[in-house]
Amino acid sequence: MRWVPEVTATAGTLALDALLSRYHHHLFSEKRYSPRTVSSYEHDLHDFIVWLEKQAGAAEASPLTAETWQVRQWISHLHRNGLSGKSLQRKLSSIRRFYRFLLRENLIESNPVVDVQSPKHVRKLPDTLDAETIERLLSIAPEDILAVRDRALMELLYSSGLRLAELVGLDVHDIDQRQQQVRVTGKGDKQRDVPVGRVALAALQAWLQQRGNLAAQGETALFVSKHGTRLHPRSVQFRLNHWRLQQGLEQHVHPHKLRHSFASHLLESSGDLRAVQEMLGHADISTTQIYTHLDFQHLASVYDKAHPRAKKK
Numbered sequence: 001m002r003w004v005p006e007v008t009a010t011a012g013t014l015a016l017d018a019l020l021s022r023y024h025h026h027l028f029s030e031k032r033y034s035p036r037t038v039s040s041y042e043h044d045l046h047d048f049i050v051w052l053e054k055q056a057g058a059a060e061a062s063p064l065t066a067e068t069w070q071v072r073q074w075i076s077h078l079h080r081n082g083l084s085g086k087s088l089q090r091k092l093s094s095i096r097r098f099y100r101f102l103l104r105e106n107l108i109e110s111n112p113v114v115d116v117q118s119p120k121h122v123r124k125l126p127d128t129l130d131a132e133t134i135e136r137l138l139s140i141a142p143e144d145i146l147a148v149r150d151r152a153l154m155e156l157l158y159s160s161g162l163r164l165a166e167l168v169g170l171d172v173h174d175i176d177q178r179q180q181q182v183r184v185t186g187k188g189d190k191q192r193d194v195p196v197g198r199v200a201l202a203a204l205q206a207w208l209q210q211r212g213n214l215a216a217q218g219e220t221a222l223f224v225s226k227h228g229t230r231l232h233p234r235s236v237q238f239r240l241n242h243w244r245l246q247q248g249l250e251q252h253v254h255p256h257k258l259r260h261s262f263a264s265h266l267l268e269s270s271g272d273l274r275a276v277q278e279m280l281g282h283a284d285i286s287t288t289q290i291y292t293h294l295d296f297q298h299l300a301s302v303y304d305k306a307h308p309r310a311k312k313k
Contacts, residue, residue: 016049016062019107026101044094048074064102068112071095075116092116128261129251134158136247145210146226150239152200152207153223153231156182157255159200161262161280163187164233164255170222172211175204194279 020042027038049063051074075088083091096113103111129137138155142148157167166184174183180201181193196204207223215221216228223231236255244253263280 019064020045022105023098023101040090041094041097044091045098047091048095051077063098064108066112068115071113071116127257128264129253129257131265133249133251134258134261137243137249137253140243140247142206145214146239148203148207148210149214149223150243152203153236154240154243154258155200155203156196157258158262159197160184160194161259161266162194163259164236167255168221168223168231168233168236171220172208172222173220175208175222177201177205192279 023045024038024042027033027041028035033041045063048066048071052063052066052070055070055073071092075092078088078091092113096111099108099111099113102108138151138158140147140151142151153167156162160182162182162184163186166186169185170182175196176183176193179193180196180198182196183191183193185191211222211224214226214228215224219228219230221230223236225231225235233255240253240255240258244251259280266279
């Protein structure tokens with residue numbers, strides 16, 4: 001969608017396509033959101049505009065004149081059609097962002113989405129691996145260079161709680177062995193320094209000693225494929241499943257499950273929610289709080305097994 005900078009019409013006469021073009025420019029060039037994020041916001045906005053037009057019938061409909069009751073009706077309509085609470089929250093967030101832009105541009109006087117709430121959704125507790133299962137997964141013999149690489153990346157995933165995209169985005173210089181930490185570029189290009197455990201550091205050192213035999217000339221990626229280029233996220237997922245089968249584990253293993261396990265085990269041991277939030281790179285602590293529910297489940301399980309009044313006769 002092309003931005004039309006010369007448009008100076010008032011809110012009443014501003015063509016919708018020109019307005020959407022200006023909004024696209026705002027998201028992509030000013031906010032610098034990724035193409036995928038921009039596409040998601042614009043898709044939700046498009047759905048809302050189409051719904052407004054259907055409700056208006058023959059009359060002209062415009063998001064500039066939408067009222068709070070219409071936004072509520074739209075959300076109720078989506079909810080009745082089976083959309084989850086989480087998806088409804090995302091759509092409201094997209095629409096709310098659009099109306100904040102309109103306010104900034106002085107095209108509307110108030111945001112009709114401010115007081116609209118979506119139905120609460122039940123957050124599914126993240127699936128984790130226990131410490132014994134983690135130990136079995138990571139106890140792989142370094143029989144070849146790929147096994148050395150895979151052990152290093154799995155140790156790092158579990159040691160530092162990295163996202164898959166963060167892991168494959170690492171360069172060699174991001175590992176600081178002296179400070180025992182890794183510099184990670186997370187969501188929104190935000191950087192954070194995360195500690196790396198002793199075992200993971202040893203596995204990384206073993207990999208770095210052999211990396212030069214695999215990496216293409218000039219390749220900066222920490223983890224490379226057998227072709228010498230930066231490892232693809234799908235390859236990491238494939239290799240984790242390969243080692244799950246090799247180690248005889250019944251539970252499905254994926255990179256995010258190692259991140260969940262890291263957070264759960266660390267919180268269970270330390271109880272420091274803020275520290276875990278910082279290491280995970282969560283912008284909102286409510287995202288981290290999901291792991292407190294896991295911790296409570298663990299405590300409840302211990303109570304049920306140990307407390308005299310909880311034991312079944």
